[in-house]
Amino acid sequence: MAGVTWRRLTLGVAAVYFLVPLAIAVWFTVYNESRGFSLGAYGRIVSAPGFGESLLKSLLLGAAVIVLVLLLALPALLAVRLGAPGLRPVLETITTLPLIVPPITYVVGIANALRGGTDALAATPFWQTLISIQDENFPVVLVLAYVMLALPFAYRSLDTGLRAVDVRTLVEAARNLGASWPYVLFRVILPNLRSAVAGASFLSLALVMGEYTIAALMGYRTFPVWIVTVSGNDGQLSVALSVLSLGLIWLLLLTLSGAGRKSK
Amino acid sequence: MTVELRELRRSFGGTVALDGLSLTIEQGELIAFLGPSGCGKTTALRCVAGFERPDTGAVFIDGADVTRVPANRRDAGMVFQSYSLFPNLNVRDNVAFGLRVRRRSADERHSRAAELLELVGLGGFGERYPHQLSGGQQQRVALARALALQPKVLLLDEPLSALDAKVRVNLREEIRRLQLELGITTIFVTHDQEEALSVADRVAVLKSGRLEQVAPPAEVYDRPATPFVAEFVGTMNHLPGRVSGETVEVFGQTLPLDGTAPGAEVDVLVRPEAVRVTPSGDGRGFILASSFRGSIARLRVQLDGGGEVLADVPGHEAVRLAPGLKVDVTLVERPVLTAPRTAVAAPVEPVG
Amino acid sequence: MAGLTNSRRRGGGAGWLAAAPLLVVTLIAFGIPTVVLVVGAFSVKGGGFGFENLSATMREPYLGALWNSVTLSAVVAILGAVLGAFLAQAVLTSRSGLLREAVLTASGVLANFGGVPLAFIWIATLGNSGVVTAALGLGSGVLYNFWGLALVYLYFSVPLMVLVIAPALDGLKPQWREAALNNGASTWQFWRHVGIPVLGPALLGGAVLLFGGAFAAYATAAAMVGASVPLVTLQIADALTGNVLIGYENIALALSLDMIVIALLVMAVYLPLQKRSSRWLA
Known part of the structure; x- marks a missing residue:
């Protein structure tokens, strides 16, 4: 039947297009004409200089971004549902900003602001602050930038989670039973949002572990930047790193859907 | 067509x-x-x-x-x-x-x-x-x-x-x-x-x-x-009865059988509107609950021997037949359907 | 009653207070760079304001790069939307739960797979010494041009479209198709009069997202084509790293403003469409 034919054709073409490059990439990393089969390329990743350092830096950045995103987004989202619905359009606008401002233009803005700021504030105590937030080991600027980029994902995830919970009724019921505000927040609302919070966290982490443009152009050696610099002329190593980063995304997504399923 | x-x-x-x-x-x-x-x-x-x-x-x-x-x-x-x-x-x-x-x-x-x-x-x-x-x-x-x-x-x-x-x-x-x-x-x-x-x-x-x-x-x-069909359409009381020949004995009354009975010990199927309830000091049960539905009131009668019966009475009688009242229960004289014995006097509400 | 309205009002105030940290951080982290960017784009050499930088971006070599970026993004958006919709429909109607699960998970992974690693994988496949290039004797330069970039961008765009369109396809109620058949329509007539119009907003919304993704992509292109296919993101990066003609110091800012304006125009199409789609498919 016609329906079956077009479906098979579509799935077949998609399978070739999506799977062939992957298969080739994996093959390329483990097989070499002169040396035959070897997992050496993956071994070289771990021993390459800067691997642990950049990975640690990215994970640290990721943790900071997660904490900050949750601290900023959760109270605002709860406020929307508990008596300040006027906030919603404001939040919607904030979370569409990163869709309108591409990372590369964002980094142009940041770089110019920092340069201008450093010049203008050279004689004041703020100068020291500006310098310290650009610290190579823990760049606060990068954290702030990533928080802005992660907000849309975190916001959607948390908003979806909150939609499934009738926050107002929960709060009123808990207050009616004599619970204090902190108790309501930590023992009533957050436990009901566990999967949404996990979702927002993993999406933020995935973003930090994959973002290249901003970090590279501002000169920070995060894990994605390290991947590019270390591959240099070693073709096998660079493809092995690509496979590794794909695996990393897959792992994060798997954890994400696992966290989502557990709560259901 | x-x-x-x-x-x-x-x-x-x-x-x-x-x-x-x-x-x-x-x-x-x-x-x-x-x-x-x-x-x-x-x-x-x-x-x-x-x-x-x-x-x-x-x-x-x-x-x-x-x-x-x-x-x-x-x-x-x-x-x-x-x-x-x-x-x-x-x-x-x-x-x-x-x-x-x-x-x-x-x-x-x-x-x-x-x-x-x-x-x-x-x-x-x-x-x-x-x-x-x-x-x-x-x-x-x-x-x-x-x-x-x-x-x-x-x-x-x-x-x-x-x-x-x-x-x-x-x-x-x-x-x-x-x-x-x-x-x-x-x-x-x-x-x-x-x-x-x-x-x-x-x-x-x-x-x-x-x-x-x-x-x-x-x-x-x-x-x-x-x-x-009897149970799916409308509400039915299941009352324990004993078949003898063309009749069935239930609640001390002898009613004609409709169709053939599945055995000697049977459930007699009776609609709530075919159940009469009259106040009586030495009756066989008492009214457990009453739900007023306008033109009628549906009574739940608890029988002394265990089990319950649903009865529909005219709405204006709901005041007289209040919960707690001792009552007597009789069935309208008409042919009745029977089913294999299941529970003791368990009324079945319709599905849906 | 008075107490209730009172607490409402107080709730509103407390609400804005709860959102204050977010608003302040946004103002600093997004507001300052944006203001600097806009002001810088209009600042001319020797002080004062003018359109010199912006008009420079409307001349070669920058205009060509802008045009390349827009056409590449449009091609990726249209192809990605159509192919993604077909793939999603093929998967969703296959009645195999396993296939559905596998494709949606894979789409989630690939939609997030971009940047330099994506370029490496395609270079290994279709680059000048790539496996497929060698096997099919394709010669060099297959990948390092406009259509090569489009092919690679589709690798994350099609999966993204699958993710975006799948809920909309799921939202197409089977009753609609049956009601159409019941009224004498053929399958094609159902799609023409009902299916495609209902999916329209979601399709267009998806295409807009793909456009945005391709438009903003930088790392993949930088690793693949370098300067051989001029794109606006590549030009901005060049300018930012000091690789720029004397007198064009603010060109990166002006080009960035161009990009933001284009993205704004595209988003202006997207938002109202999304509202309509969610109403229909609720």
């Missing part, structure tokens, strides 16, 4: 939806397919519409075998349970969809749509979109759309089950009025026995893909052909 279902069988994987269903629906008749979910009533309807093809058996419309005719070439207008209106088209274009597909002129489409909307009481709603209508209005539009091509048969697949109680009653009367006015052969699928009894010329009660009984509403209610 009769519809005949002949020996329809259909199974999905391991479950049998239709198990040899045969039934003839007469010209201009409104027949209700009634049964619990999974009884095959919707599958039967979809076989008539052409959305399902029976594994074996045949469907005849107006004497012609349509079993293999595709759904878009059958003369059967269908109203779905809910949300079947095309969301991107306004009410007028929804109603005129079939005419548009047949490339009729815009003038013809508009005048026919206006006529049909007038018929279902929605004149002037043509420019609205489905999401701007209430559930009841949406179903009226769906009805107008189903009638737009002047089909030989009208198929209604639980059209009222997603609506509020009050709208449901209004719309079912409206559907009946329209059906009589147009004289169109109609199949009305429902799991609501009250709905089936109140609109249909005949009610077909289905169970596990088989026909249990097909008869006018009063007959299905008063003379159920099987214990299943």
